[in-house]
Amino acid sequence: MIAVDALTLSRGERVLFRDLSLSLAAGEAVALTGANGAGKTSLLRAVAGFIRPDAGSIAFADADPAEARAKHIHWLGHLDGLKGGRRAREELEFQARWLGADATGIAAAVDVLALEPLLDLEVRQLSAGQRRRLAFARLIAVQRPIWLLDEPFAPLDARWRGALGLLMQAHIDKGGAILAAVHDPLPVASRAVDIGAGR
Numbered sequence: 767m768i769a770v771d772a773l774t775l776s777r778g779e780r781v782l783f784r785d786l787s788l789s790l791a792a793g794e795a796v797a798l799t800g801a802n803g804a805g806k807t808s809l810l811r812a813v814a815g816f817i818r819p820d821a822g823s824i825a826f827a828d829a830d831p832a833e834a835r836a837k838h839i840h841w842l843g844h845l846d847g848l849k850g851g852r853r854a855r856e857e858l859e860f861q862a863r864w865l866g867a868d869a870t871g872i873a874a875a876v877d878v879l880a881l882e883p884l885l886d887l888e889v890r891q892l893s894a895g896q897r898r899r900l901a902f903a904r905l906i907a908v909q910r911p912i913w914l915l916d917e918p919f920a921p922l923d924a925r926w927r928g929a930l931g932l933l934m935q936a937h938i939d940k941g942g943a944i945l946a947a948v949h950d951p952l953p954v955a956s957r958a959v960d961i962g963a964g965r
């Protein structure tokens with residue numbers, strides 16, 4: 767689904783890595799590992815099209831990159847991308863509808879992520895783990911094949927790490943793909959790519 771070939775990526779004056787290649791197939795999860803500052807988030811952002819590499823290519827199976835990024839990818843950054851002043855219900859509705867969800871998909875996401883008791887709270891009143899569940903809900907509400915996840919488990923307790931692990935497994939079992947930056951092991955991953963190892 768994604769082929770990264772001979773990628774060189776810089777931020778500011780610093781080259782994060784050179785000649786990095788990796789592939790992500792349908793039905794698989796790949797963990798991006800590496801030290802703080804190695805470039806895991808930057809690589810995810812490059813795949814999502816937010817930053818431009820210095821060299822190399824990022825290709826998507828059966829779609830041109832712009833179309834794949836607009837229609838096939840879900841991006842979940844570690845800051846969640848939620849507006850603090852909105853109520854959780856409005857924020858989920860707004861984001862999920864913008865991505866193409868219908869009421870059935872949104873209701874399913876609320877159910878799976880046990881969000882109902884939180885929906886009338888403002889996003890800024892939610893704990894970090896509750897915000898992550900709210901952010902994750904759009905991935906359930908709108909089915910897209912490629913999930914790009916930046917430290918998806920970081921703020922979650924053991925119960926919700928387990929629950930999100932099951933949702934990820936269900937996604938790859940349906941032929942989806944996951945590329946996730948992690949510091950802890952990602953149980954659903956078939957392999958890990960160490961960013962910065964070849965620098």
Ligand SMILES: Nc1ncnc2c1ncn2[C@@H]1O[C@H](COP(=O)(O)OP(=O)(O)OP(=O)(O)O)[C@@H](O)[C@H]1O
Nearest residue numbers: 777778782800801802803804805806807808809947
């Ligand atoms: N907008 C930016 N401008 C300049 N440098 C940046 C920018 N964003 C990130 N960097 C730098 O790029 C390097 C890689 O950052 P990145 O967030 O990709 O690392 P990471 O591997 O995800 O780290 P962590 O494990 O701490 O999350 C860091 O040195 C960071 O300071």
